Amino acid sequence: MLNRNSRNIFRFLTRPFFHHQRNSFLLPSSTPSSQFTSVTGFDEKYCTQLHLQRNIIPTELKVFSFFNPLRNFLKTRQLGVGIPHHKCYGSMGGVVQRSPRFSELNDDDVKHFQEVLGEKNVIQDEDKLTAANTDWMHKYKGSSRLILQPCNTDQVSQILKYCNSRGLAVVPQGGNTGLVGGSVPVFDEVIVNLSSMNNIISFDKVSGILVCEAGCILENIMSFLDNEGFIMPLDLGAKGSCQIGGNVSTNAGGLRLVRYGSLHGSVLGVEAVLANGTVLDMLKTLRKDNTGYDLKHLFIGSEGSLGIVTKVSILTPPKLASVNVALLACKDYSCCQKLLQEAKRKLGEILSAFEFLDSQSMDLVTKHLEGARNPFPTSLHNFYVLIETTGSDESSDKQKLEAFLLGSMENELVSDGVLAQDINQATTFWRLREGIPEALIRAGAVYKYDLSIPVENLYNLVEEMRSRLGDAANVVGYGHLGDGNLHLNVSVPQYDDKILSQIEPFVYEWTSKQRGSISAEHGVGLMKANEIFYSQSRETVQLMTSIKNLMDPNHILNPYKVLPHSITS
Amino acid sequence: MKIMVAVKRVIDYAVKIRVKPDKTGVVTQNVKMSMNPFCEIALEEALRIRESGLASEVVAVSMGPSQCIDTLRTGLAMGADRGIHVEANYSLYPLSVAKILKKLVEIEKPRLLILGKQAIDDDCNQTGQMIAGLLNWPQGTFASKVVLDKEKQVATVDREVDDGIETVCLNLPAVITTDLRLNQPRYATLPNIMKAKSKPIKKFTPEELNVEIKSDLEIVEVTEPPKRKSGVIVSSVDELIDKLKHEANVI
Numbered sequence: 001m002l003n004r005n006s007r008n009i010f011r012f013l014t015r016p017f018f019h020h021q022r023n024s025f026l027l028p029s030s031t032p033s034s035q036f037t038s039v040t041g042f043d044e045k046y047c048t049q050l051h052l053q054r055n056i057i058p059t060e061l062k063v064f065s066f067f068n069p070l071r072n073f074l075k076t077r078q079l080g081v082g083i084p085h086h087k088c089y090g091s092m093g094g095v096v097q098r099s100p101r102f103s104e105l106n107d108d109d110v111k112h113f114q115e116v117l118g119e120k121n122v123i124q125d126e127d128k129l130t131a132a133n134t135d136w137m138h139k140y141k142g143s144s145r146l147i148l149q150p151c152n153t154d155q156v157s158q159i160l161k162y163c164n165s166r167g168l169a170v171v172p173q174g175g176n177t178g179l180v181g182g183s184v185p186v187f188d189e190v191i192v193n194l195s196s197m198n199n200i201i202s203f204d205k206v207s208g209i210l211v212c213e214a215g216c217i218l219e220n221i222m223s224f225l226d227n228e229g230f231i232m233p234l235d236l237g238a239k240g241s242c243q244i245g246g247n248v249s250t251n252a253g254g255l256r257l258v259r260y261g262s263l264h265g266s267v268l269g270v271e272a273v274l275a276n277g278t279v280l281d282m283l284k285t286l287r288k289d290n291t292g293y294d295l296k297h298l299f300i301g302s303e304g305s306l307g308i309v310t311k312v313s314i315l316t317p318p319k320l321a322s323v324n325v326a327l328l329a330c331k332d333y334s335c336c337q338k339l340l341q342e343a344k345r346k347l348g349e350i351l352s353a354f355e356f357l358d359s360q361s362m363d364l365v366t367k368h369l370e371g372a373r374n375p376f377p378t379s380l381h382n383f384y385v386l387i388e389t390t391g392s393d394e395s396s397d398k399q400k401l402e403a404f405l406l407g408s409m410e411n412e413l414v415s416d417g418v419l420a421q422d423i424n425q426a427t428t429f430w431r432l433r434e435g436i437p438e439a440l441i442r443a444g445a446v447y448k449y450d451l452s453i454p455v456e457n458l459y460n461l462v463e464e465m466r467s468r469l470g471d472a473a474n475v476v477g478y479g480h481l482g483d484g485n486l487h488l489n490v491s492v493p494q495y496d497d498k499i500l501s502q503i504e505p506f507v508y509e510w511t512s513k514q515r516g517s518i519s520a521e522h523g524v525g526l527m528k529a530n531e532i533f534y535s536q537s538r539e540t541v542q543l544m545t546s547i548k549n550l551m552d553p554n555h556i557l558n559p560y561k562v563l564p565h566s567i568t569s
Numbered sequence: 570m571k572i573m574v575a576v577k578r579v580i581d582y583a584v585k586i587r588v589k590p591d592k593t594g595v596v597t598q599n600v601k602m603s604m605n606p607f608c609e610i611a612l613e614e615a616l617r618i619r620e621s622g623l624a625s626e627v628v629a630v631s632m633g634p635s636q637c638i639d640t641l642r643t644g645l646a647m648g649a650d651r652g653i654h655v656e657a658n659y660s661l662y663p664l665s666v667a668k669i670l671k672k673l674v675e676i677e678k679p680r681l682l683i684l685g686k687q688a689i690d691d692d693c694n695q696t697g698q699m700i701a702g703l704l705n706w707p708q709g710t711f712a713s714k715v716v717l718d719k720e721k722q723v724a725t726v727d728r729e730v731d732d733g734i735e736t737v738c739l740n741l742p743a744v745i746t747t748d749l750r751l752n753q754p755r756y757a758t759l760p761n762i763m764k765a766k767s768k769p770i771k772k773f774t775p776e777e778l779n780v781e782i783k784s785d786l787e788i789v790e791v792t793e794p795p796k797r798k799s800g801v802i803v804s805s806v807d808e809l810i811d812k813l814k815h816e817a818n819v820i
Binding site: 323 | 581643804
């Protein structure tokens with residue numbers, strides 16, 4: 001009974017158990033090789049592709065307006081074809097067909113890969129294939145028969161060069177924690193898994209610039225940086241599994257965006273391999289570099305459809321000594337909004353997170369996650385807001401935060417609140433917010449929507465959806481209020497096309513009307529490839545297609561995703 | 570009835586501990602400090618007893634540098650009625666703490682003294698037992714359940730012992746030290762944080778209490794536990810057997 005080391009015992013007994021949740025997939029890779037293929041060789045392909053591409057964009061498309069996009073068109077045109085092959089329950093999954101342009105994998109291919117990568121990095125094990133073919137939510141399932149695990153950039157380059165010449169489709173995969181079916185094969189694509197490329201290459205303590213391979217797990221980078229006195233500019237629920245290459249390729253947002261901005265700002269350079277095997281060395285460690293087009297941005301958020309990110313350089317902020325977390329209860333959504341305005345003014349530079357969840361989300365977490373309890377047992381509240389401050393001086397930060405909180409109570413923006421007194425309590429509060437996706441998975445099937453909507457109208461969608469679906473589903477809303485990012489989740493006992501047809505396209509149309517985005521931080525993936533017109537104009541998508549054709553003329557990289565299927569297959 | 574609770578300010582249990590290079594102790598500068606988790610449990614138990622009507626007042630005591638006031642404020646925000654701070658800018662070991670507590674008990678005259686079973690920084694697990702000895706009060710240590718009988722003036726305490734639960738009956742006044750499973754401490758709510766600001770904290774020094782602080786023990790060296798070696802994944806059965814034979818020397 002006398003615990004020799006009670007600190008550890010206590011830690012063990014009370015440790016939180018997150019890991020695994022949201023966002024992101026893609027890849028990374030490692031070492032040498034940065035030969036640049038001549039720009040002319042590139043040009044030829046570019047020209048032919050431009051021609052090709054004009055044919056690809058169907059002329060009928062022009063009759064479809066921005067608000068009433070491709071979906072109907074595709075339905076009428078493709079549903080009739082009948083698709084015995086379909087794999088997914090998400091949007092449009094039912095109408096994807098394997099593109100005839102891709103070759104089938106054969107034994108010679110496997111042999112070739114074994115020569116390039118060594119036998120143990122060419123995986124055909126059934127269990128591993130099942131895991132790699134299935135996404136985290138068990139919503140999308142591919143039928144790939146091969147996982148390749150390159151150990152360096154050169155190997156990635158050789159893989160892609162070969163696949164490109166053979167016409168083999170490839171899906172890059174990192175931690176496979178994505179939520180839009182972007183990180184799993186749709187059919188029999190070869191999976192290129194970057195997990196073995198997990199070295200930290202360099203860290204500059206003066207500038208805080210980290211260079212690492214794409215397969216580094218976010219949480220491992222975080223603990224490495226923690227020892228150096230720095231933090232990652234992004235943090236998300238899936239940190240225990242997701243990889244930095246996937247984070248960059250999906251432009252993952254997460255919990256610190258309100259403070260440190262998006263990865264388009266923090267990523268200073270990437271090394272990426274193009275479909276034809278060309279290695280692009282853009283691994284700069286400079287904050288300023290105005291020389292020509294900033295092409296690294298093409299790889300941030302393009303979900304592996306333009307190239308495979310193999311290395312990343314990231315600007316990391318210093319770890320500040322004082323972190324405070326408060327969980328507040330609000331009676332209605334307008335209070336949450338006013339609270340956000342106040343927080344921006346009164347907390348200013350120390351505000352590092354402003355998250356909200358509704359009472360339905362709170363109920364889910366407390367019901368399904370072990371050890372989670374509502375800190376306000378005595379009364380019911382409609383909304384909860386989690387505020388985190390990060391600063392350099394504990395006493396002044398605390399003073400500021402307390403003054404803000406007490407002021408908000410007096411103004412009745414907040415009906416109750418708790419302020420974490422130690423790190424354990426702070427972790428517990430975060431767990432209530434970060435644990436929602438996990439709780440949703442435990443509750444059954446879930447339709448997830450990740451939307452950017454002007455803050456003012458953000459919660460109206462949840463209410464409308466609730467009245468639309470009635471008792472058939474549990475509709476919950478939570479998200480990054482500070483970024484205008486709503487996570488709308490519809491929890492149902494099992495996936496059901498009838499319910500899906502009530503949600504989509506309504507949710508996209510609604511968002512589009514508000515000039516919002518149908519994907520704030522999760523990406524497009526397979527789930528929303530055909531819905532991209534709700535958020536992007538025809539001209540924009542056309543340019544995206546041209547870029548895709550230029551960089552991946554055979555469309556072997558992550559096919560059926562990001563861009564509408566009619567255009568890319 | 571009055572309850573006195575001792576609360577200690579320690580390095581937050583979630584912080585990674587670093588040993589000073591000269592091995593004289595651990596780094597405490599710029600490190601997050603919080604209330605010892607077992608003390609939180611002790612305070613929570615006192616508050617629950619008061620809320621059930623069996624006690625009228627809860628007094629929280631903390632000893633150490635001026636920042637202990639923060640720890641006391643946390644205690645007051647949880648619900649303690651007032652605080653006592655014994656300011657000492659030097660290390661206090663269990664016997665000294667017990668002696669100071671004895672003086673405070675003589676001043677405050679509580680019927681029940683609740684402490685955490687140990688602090689997570691030094692892991693001494695001595696103070697509760699020492700103060701019970703100095704006061705000649707009965708003690709119920711490692712409590713996982715406490716039931717008070719106001720009429721009979723006894724406390725029934727379930728103790729976590731190696732082979733299960735031992736139940737003891739103590740005549741009040743008594744000393745109780747708390748184990749992890751006794752309760753789940755509450756959070757400090759905003760209204761209570763606000764109220765805590767106006768609650769009184771009385772200040773003493775060991776000299777004022779006529780306690781002579783003698784260092785009865787000396788820390789020779791503080792070292793880190795040996796680092797756990799990371800595992801390796803072997804690629805074949807042969808390699809495993811080879812490693813077991815030649816590296817681990819177990820077969």
